[in-house]
Amino acid sequence: MKRAGIAGFALVLCLLMAWRPAGAQGIEDTPLPADATQAPIITPTPLPRPAPVSTVEQDGTTVELFFSTIAQGQVGLVHVIGAGLAGARARLFDDLIDFFPVEGDGFYGLLAANMEQNPRSYDLTIFAWYDDNRRVSIVLPLDIVRGDFIRQDITMAPDRAYLVDAEIERGELAKLESIFSQRTPEHLWDARGFQMPILNSTLTSPFGAFRTFNGILQTRHTGWDIRTTLGVPVMASASGVVAYAGRMDIRGNIVVVDHGYGIFTTYNHLSQIHVTRGQSIVKGQIIGVTGDTGRSSGPHFHWEVAVNGAFVDSIQFTQTWLP
Numbered sequence: 490m491k492r493a494g495i496a497g498f499a500l501v502l503c504l505l506m507a508w509r510p511a512g513a514q515g516i517e518d519t520p521l522p523a524d525a526t527q528a529p530i531i532t533p534t535p536l537p538r539p540a541p542v543s544t545v546e547q548d549g550t551t552v553e554l555f556f557s558t559i560a561q562g563q564v565g566l567v568h569v570i571g572a573g574l575a576g577a578r579a580r581l582f583d584d585l586i587d588f589f590p591v592e593g594d595g596f597y598g599l600l601a602a603n604m605e606q607n608p609r610s611y612d613l614t615i616f617a618w619y620d621d622n623r624r625v626s627i628v629l630p631l632d633i634v635r636g637d638f639i640r641q642d643i644t645m646a647p648d649r650a651y652l653v654d655a656e657i658e659r660g661e662l663a664k665l666e667s668i669f670s671q672r673t674p675e676h677l678w679d680a681r682g683f684q685m686p687i688l689n690s691t692l693t694s695p696f697g698a699f700r701t702f703n704g705i706l707q708t709r710h711t712g713w714d715i716r717t718t719l720g721v722p723v724m725a726s727a728s729g730v731v732a733y734a735g736r737m738d739i740r741g742n743i744v745v746v747d748h749g750y751g752i753f754t755t756y757n758h759l760s761q762i763h764v765t766r767g768q769s770i771v772k773g774q775i776i777g778v779t780g781d782t783g784r785s786s787g788p789h790f791h792w793e794v795a796v797n798g799a800f801v802d803s804i805q806f807t808q809t810w811l812p
């Protein structure tokens with residue numbers, strides 16, 4: 490199960506700067522700028538629809554693939570169309586992935602490869618069903634290829650060294666796994682895609698890095714780190730519903746947003762959280778401000794995307810066209 494794979498990941502964490510700035514304490518009391526709390530900020534330029542890389546026709550069903558291979562920790566989009574098509578889903582890595590309808594344009598599904606998925610060829614089975622009860626299944630080869638991941642050695646300051654603990658990581662991943670296992674069958678994101686949570690972002694530590702903390706704990710980086718100062722507004726990448734808002738040991742103050750159909754984004758190490766669980770939010774809405782909470786060695790923002798229970802490269806995800 491891919492979901493079991495997630496628990497195998499070691500976890501996260503962030504941090505690049507080995508120093509802790511003076512004044513880091515007390516940021517929780519810093520108020521948001523008055524104009525930053527409500528108005529959504531939408532970054533421009535929705536991605537254009539790409540041409541499919543390959544097309545397969547069988548039994549009156551057309552399957553378009555928008556990828557040739559999928560790298561570890563990345564996603565791939567599938568499109569299914571056919572006269573009278575009533576629904577579609579896929580089976581991959583023993584997981585079933587429900588496809589979402591797009592008015593007048595059939596069904597789309599998002600496939601995701603875990604960053605630790607063994608790189609080889611797999612069977613991708615597409616199931617399509619029709620108004621007249623016809624059922625079609627199409628088996629295609631899907632090549633998972635090796636991702637390009639760096640190695641990092643990270644030193645945690647003594648006051649947070651207790652967070653360099655495999656047991657704490659396992660517990661936190663299990664909690665996230667439980668949140669990500671919710672599959673809301675609603676297309677909650679909007680057609681303009683997913684945007685960066687912080688404007689004018691500078692990326693620092695990459696997704697998927699093999700990390701060693703304090704020379705002992707081996708783990709993987711489950712998101713991207715963005716350079717930031719304390720107290721910078723953090724926006725929802727896309728519309729959705731808040732699936733979790735609270736405190737975790739490693740991620741600190743965290744918000745998890747459910748965008749529907751197995752797509753989640755997480756916003757970590759926050760100093761303040763401005764949303765509550767179950768709340769509907771819109772793309773660009775300020776959901777909190779940056780901080781230095783959890784297993785962090787300096788102010789920064791850790792941003793994750795999970796699809797079908799697997800952490801995926803959040804930057805690649807923002808560059809993936811989604812209807």
Ligand SMILES: [Zn+2]
Nearest residue numbers: 502503714791
């Ligand atoms: Zn990070």
